[in-house]
Amino acid sequence: MEKKLIIKMIKNCFKQYYSEVASLPMSSxxxxExxxxxxxxxxxxxxxxxxxxxNDTVYEFLTG
Incomplete structure (x- = not known):
């Protein structure tokens, strides 16, 4: 599975939760991980x- 695609999908998912923030609320x-x-x-x-x-993994990261 292409890791670059997954990372891009994670970043897009975070944009749904943090649409007004320029950077991700997490480290590289x-x-x-x-x-x-x-x-x-x-x-x-x-x-x-x-x-x-x-989506499930990002949600768990944000809530857990």
């Missing part, structure tokens, strides 16, 4: 939609 290490989590989720659940996996 956190961004890489989220991407790895999403890749692992997709490997464990191949039928899960990538968009759904990204």
């Amino acid at each position: 290490e956190d961004l890489e 989220l991407a790895e989590q999403i890749i692992q989720i997709k490997e464990e659940q191949p039928a899960l939609d990538l968009y759904e996996a990204v």
Whole structure:
């Protein structure tokens, strides 16, 4: 799975929550960790939609 695509999707998802902020409320290490989590989720659940996996993971990051 393309990690660059996942990172771009994560950034777009954060824009939904932080539309007025110019930068992401996370470090690049956190961004890489989220991407790895999403890749692992997709490997464990191949039928899960990538968009759904990204949104769920970002939501958990923000609320947890």
